Amino acid sequence: MGNRIRNTVTTVIVTAVAASGLTFAYTRNQYEKWDKLDAVYEHLSAQYVEPVDKTKLVDGALDGMMKALDDPYSVYMNQEESKSFGEVISSSFVGIGAEIEERDGRIVIVSPIKGAPAEKAGLKPNDRIIKLGDTSLIGMKSTEAVKLLRGEKGTKAELTIERPGETDPIQVTVIRDVIPIETVYSNLLDNGIGVIQISSVSETTGAEFAKQLTDLKAKGMKGLVLDLRQNPGGLLDQAVEIGEMLLPAGKTLLKVEDRNGRTQEYRARGSGKNPSIDGLPMVGLIDGGTASAGEILAGALQESAGAKLVGEKTFGKGTAQTIMNLKDGSTVKYTNAKWLTPDGTWIHKTGIAPDVEVALPEYAALPYVSPDKEWKQDSYATEVKSIQVMLAALGFDPGRKDGYFDGKTAEAVKSFQSAQGLQATGAVAGDTLRKMTELLAAQLKQNDPQLQAAVKLLAP
Incomplete structure (x- = not known):
């Protein structure tokens, strides 16, 4: 010993x-x-x-x-943490395949993932999971429930469900399986501009990007907006694979510098079996959440593809990490190199500045407000300030935005609740907060100033 x-x-x-x-x-x-x-x-x-x-x-x-080491990117992960990290990198997990949240002490299915075990077993939005086997989920937080609902592939999750409109509970057996997580999304705007959003860079991202690019080109895409906002990064090889679809062969994607100052240059070899952008005009979208591999792509667009970047300065993570897998299943992740933009710039802690700076509305950057708590008159907190900003953005004047929940704020809440067919209590929690968040997300999607500026640069 x-x-x-x-x-x-x-x-x-x-x-x-x-x-x-x-x-x-x-x-x-x-x-x-x-x-x-x-x-x-x-x-x-x-x-x-x-x-x-x-x-x-x-x-x-x-x-x-x-x-x-005093390096936030160098960490030791025990077996459980290593497993979770592996799920993030592989962009998959084993479970029932449903988005859940806690509402009024119940674990509620927001949406089953398409094609996942939960959908195949007949689970529906708004189903309430009250038991898993003999374990009650009533009063449990969603984070705790997620741990229980995940498990080994092929194992059974015996669920007891309360379904709106049904008098008696329903027994449902779900066979856990590997649930892939999408990291690339796309759509084609009416003017022929394609938008591809990359939410993170995992093991499947290169293949996902190739598919979305192929689909958009088949629909007659005239230009591309690459949305890298809130992309925390991920795997270098996948960033390189995506870059090779966007840059002409021979152009520099990035440089990697080791502890001795030796530099390795990564150049685009051509898209190979993957589709190519074929010279179509491009614009990148960036913000303070664009980091690491997301910044690699942003730097390659800006310096090697001649593309403009729109939005706000990126996070500034210019280091690369490698993994040591230990025999007991634990892991050491440590920094082993710096990465540089094609021009040789180390952007660590400084970030990449956009060519066209455009900020999002105030409500787009609000801190998270938990629907599990109730905020009412005479409350004073940072969360109340966020609620007041949200109310104002939705057209309901709270009277102030300093975090104090006064009578004017309560009246604004009541007006909002009445307009949405909710009980007009004047307090904010649960359904009220979820509805506010839902409406603001839809509002931002319809009126995204950064995307609008990017599209304007590409418009003929």
């Missing part, structure tokens, strides 16, 4: 060595730096006032090692 933590760290070292293709002979002297760590591990294991979980000690040591 005395060498467990040393062996765990050695696993990390050996993994890194194997990945680099180098071989070293380790001697006892190279381990001496871990004697202090071993001593504390042994002492706590034997002398702490209560029995200790030795796995937690090792996890804590590795977690502390990564935090000592």
Whole structure:
């Protein structure tokens, strides 16, 4: 047991060595730096006032090692965290395949995912899941329910459902399966301008982008708006695959610089089996949520494709990370390089500035307001300020936007509730907040100033 933590760290070292293709002979002297760590591990294991979980000690040591780097992108992930991270990267998870939320103490299905097990089993929007097997979901938060509804592929989720219009509960069996998550969306505007939104860059994003680009070209697309707003990034190889569909062969996509200052240049090789933009005009949409691989694409458009960028300055993440998978299923993710734009600029912590700066309405950047809480007269909070901004944007004057819920704000809430056929309580929670959010999302979609500016640049 005395060498467990040393062996765990050695696993990390050996993994890194194997990945680099180098071989070293380790001697006892190279381990001496871990004697202090071993001593504390042994002492706590034997002398702490209560029995200790030795796995937690090792996890804590590795977690502390990564935090000592003072790099938010270098982290240790235990087995559960590694599994969740893998789901994000693969853009899939195992579960029943339904979007859920908590409403008034009930877990409600917002929408089954098309073709997923929940839809095949006959689950419908507004179904309330009250039990999973013998476990009651009443009063449970949606985040807790998600953990229970996910599981191993092929396992059964025995659900008890309350359905509007039905007197008795319904028993539904759903077989869990892999649920793919779409990362690319597209539509063709009336003037022939295509819009492709990339929400993140995962293992399937390149293939998804190729399909959407092919579909838009078949419909006679005359120009492309590439929407990279709120794209937190992802996998470098997928960003390169997408870039090769957008840039002429030979053009630089990005450069990667290692710790010794050596630079590797990534050039477009041509789209190959994938479709190409074929010289159609392009514009990119960016904002403060565009980061990492999203910024790689934005930089390539701006500097190598001659495309304009519209919106707001990007986040500014100019580092690349690599993964070490440890034997027990845990993971170390650490920064191993910088990436540079085609012109050689390191955008870390500075971001990429748009060619045409256009801001979104105030309500588009509001912090999240939970529908699980109730906000009423005499409340004072940041969330109340957000509610007041939302009311004003929807045409209901709250009288103020400073976070104090006064009588004028309550009257504005009542007017909104009456207009939407809701009970006019003057308090904001649950259905009222969901309706406000829904209407604002639709309003922004219909009147998106950044998209409008991008389309204007492409209009003939």
